[in-house]
Amino acid sequence: MAEKVWMRPPDGGAPREVEATPEILVPLMVQGYSQCEPPEEVTEDVREHS
């Protein structure tokens, strides 16, 4: 299975995780997508509040 990378669209929208193959990456790069860090996972706060 191909490795995946995160790509951010040029409009600053939400990053997409895509397969790191030239067939996928090159069209995105031409459109202006850039590689980015994975978005931070949001963890649910499970503490009890009194």
Next chain:
Amino acid sequence: MSANIREILIGFGKGKQTDIATANPATNVWQLKKLNAALANPKLNTESDAEEFGKGHEFATQVFKTSWDIAGAIEKYLSSDIAAWAMAFGLGKVVKSGSTPNFTYTCTPLNPTADGIELPYFSFIEQIRPGGSPVIDRMAVGCAIEGWTIMVGSGPGRANSKINIEFVSSGKLTEPSGITLPAATVEKLLPSASLTLTINGIDYVTSKNIVSLETSWKNNVRLDGGFFPGSGFQTPGDGASGAIRGRLEFGNRQGALRFVARFENGSTELTKLRQQTAGTAVILLTYDSNNSLELTWHKVSFATAEVGETDGIVTVSVECLPMWDETNGVVSAVARCGVDGICQ
């Protein structure tokens, strides 16, 4: 004591600088060998007061430092390592994937709308006998690739697969460099004998017809545009030290692909020239599964095709016109090597 030019050591930023004026740290510099003897000599441009009135004569009485230029070339046998570096810095846009020992750098030209027109910067270091009594020890800061040319020829030697990289600089010079170069990287050569090549629907290696090819990219960097009000000085805060560039932006970029192939009955080059048939051109050079360079011109047609001879064999010399493909752009490179952090 005299120095032999073969003592020259070169190193350059493996990763990109954070900005044009901030040199690569020593930890982000690598050393590679090269073939050409030419040095990247700093050139100081000056002007005088000869044209000014009030002196009573037309001769100069004062000289002023105007600006600095540094440019150079790196000629090398083509390896997966230098290919990855040249594609990433030369085209400007890179996506890194993979892990040791197989990093993959997918590279395309910058998209001006999304990425701007400023190329990634690196520092370039030249040293002869660095240390206590150096002959040369200097670093050009804020360099960008002006262009690269890959040449593949017929023959068994390393000289049949080479790359020539030209670079330009902001003009900022650090002397001594303050960099201790690491040991030279052991490169994985991409020999001519590994070539696979398909151009416009023809597999030129399977047919045993390819003789040589040359492909290149040129950024036509806007050197004059690097000097703008506030672009800076060689010595910060010293207005008499000569201006340096504050940006290096590409101009009208150009790609090129030309090749020579044997011409025989059934060869299609002249027909494709007449019909202006367009197709892809895929050039692949391989050391092993972890080290390779695949360069794709996504849409080319033949601009010229001339029949001649090479060593007594009838050949056709073709110049391709790289064109824009709506999906994949003009060119992309997939460079695999074992070196991490290139242009990161």
